[in-house]
Amino acid sequence: MYKKKPFFIVFEGVEGCGKSYQSKKLYNKLKKKKIDTILTREPGGTKSSELIRNLILKDYFAKDSKEKFDKYTDTLLYLAARNEHIKNKIKPALLKKKVVICDRFIDSTIAYQVYGKKVELNFIENIHKRILHGIKPNIVFVLKVSKQTSRKRLIKRKTKNRYDNFAQSFYNKAQNSFIRIAKNKKNYFILDSSNNDNFLEHKIFDVCQKYLNIKWIILFFLIPKIL
Secondary structure, three states, rough: OOOOOOOEEEEEEEOOOHHHHHHHHHHHHHHHOOEEEEEEEEOOOOOOHHHHHHHOOOOOOOOOOOOOOHHHHHHHHHHHHHHHHHHHHHHHHHHHHOOEEEEOOOOHHHHHHHHOOOOHHHHHHHHHHHOOOOOOEEEEEEOOHHHHHHHHHHOOOOOOOOOHOOOOOHHHHHHHHHHHHOOOOOOOOEOOOOOOOHHHHHHHHHHHHOOOOOOOOOHHHHHHOOO
């Protein structure tokens, strides 16, 4: 029997690691178990945040243009989207004791903006103090992936954004950053997503089942007796 409680699950990783796929799989499994769950993403998740997402991910500038978003402008857009997302979707869902599954959260900002683009960590942390309202993930799945698998998955994508076209060296740095962030944290699970999606799907669900304390009642009277 599952006892309803607020629970926040986050999937992190570089492009092509399969986090969007696995987050949807987990969402479907929990819904089948009649657990009140929402699936969302960052940047995005609400109407206002999705508008900001389009501004962030669409490459509005020509490749030869000298004008690009400054790294702090870029970061502020992510944080603005997060503020709207938390205020209008994540926090209300958790207050209603729902399970929230989010495709990316604050670790992506640290990995990409701090380690990748050298934005000052204090700059982000000071804004987070204002907008997070004490909300932290209960579980974070960091999916690591080989560059060969990541590249194959990105090639197959029908729609791409500017983050899908970065140099492999950037993805390598970002993946190492995710692993560094997750190191020695008990509620972080680093999982290899390069092969066998089904095995990974079951592993993720097993972890969630333990943390959510899902207990299933076996109705013995429905099981045929073996004579």
